[in-house]
Amino acid sequence: MSKAQRELPILVTGAAGRIGSVGRTVTELLLARGFQVRAQVRVDDERAARLRALGAEVVVGDLLDLMAVHRAIEGCERLCFAMSVAPTYLEAAVNVAVVAKHHGVKAFVNLSQMTVNEMDIFNTTPSPQQKQHWLAEQILSWSGLPVVEVRPTAFMEGLLLQTAKTVSLQDKIMAPFGMGKNSPSLQPMSLG
Template sequence: MAFRKFFIAGATGDTGGAATTALLAAGEQVRTLVRREDARSERLRAQGVEVLVGDLSDIDDVARALHGISSAYFVYPIESGGIAASASFAQAARETGIESIVNMSQISARREAKSHAARDHWISEQVFDWAGTPVTHLRPTFFAQWLTYPGQVASIKNDGVLRLPFVTYLEIQALGLPQNILSALLTRSTRSAGGNFFVSVSAITGLADVFCCASTTRVIAPYRRSGPI
């Protein structure tokens, strides 16, 4: 088998961490980029991951991280700077000649989206497509594990309220993102890379249904359903 190494953005996070674990278990080599050295980066090194320090939005740092990489996973926090980081990543991928990219987008990414995050994801998809490196856009629904994050837990515990920045009918994946999806997309043949990959599982339900059935928690959304998101 020819030597290959995979770049995983966000290896200290949920999806990147799951992909890293799956790739290492399959005997693959993994490199990641972290903003700073800390206990999480040390744990990755202990697992055999090559850890570089840098900024995912800095094209020089990204080019250094992608040098010698076969395929790469790109994910960026839902915050400002995502489009610029996508452009830097896409250009660095062209310069280093990697074979393919898996880009974490979202189910509602589209030109006419009212959500700035969803529209930014759609623009990032266009940037990756223009760049020419074969890219697969992964479009999952809401991740169930987000409900366990500190802000949500505090709101539910203290006020009995789940506050949402989106409509209550948004579907969630009760099991989150299966960890083998990313590793499978990264390791597949370049000839089959590309397109949009919509993630779904058999256990999908609405957020309001989850809490109405499981507890007395109230679900508060900023607006009612008025059409597709």
């Protein structure tokens, strides 16, 4: 990667999330590796201030507002689209895709869901959130953008914090997966 490419910021949406936030974790990891990061947040609060303190360029805006999406993407050739579960997920994904296409984004990482690879035009799911992820992937595919789909099963750092009492009382982790198989993604976590 050229020095000029490394100096262009990488946009990370949903960067201010709470415990287990993929956007926040991606932002921290990129900054730790010396990349310039533009962290998109909806609210300028203490979480945004923490991202600034780490060295991120913070841009405040709602992904449902096209002008806010332009402000976030302009000047970025790469982006990571991560967004919390919301009824407006599909609209936000489409906004980011069309604006990314307009600005000539060269790498678009989309954080989707593991079940999407089991869906097709005849079989989706009763889950509105999973269906929105499947539809977003279809739109991204049609867009012609260079998209990398990331379909994790589960991020465990939030689960571990939520199950700490069970672990201390029973000396085991009781994950909500029943008899199903799971390949968790465990990121280094900070309790501070």
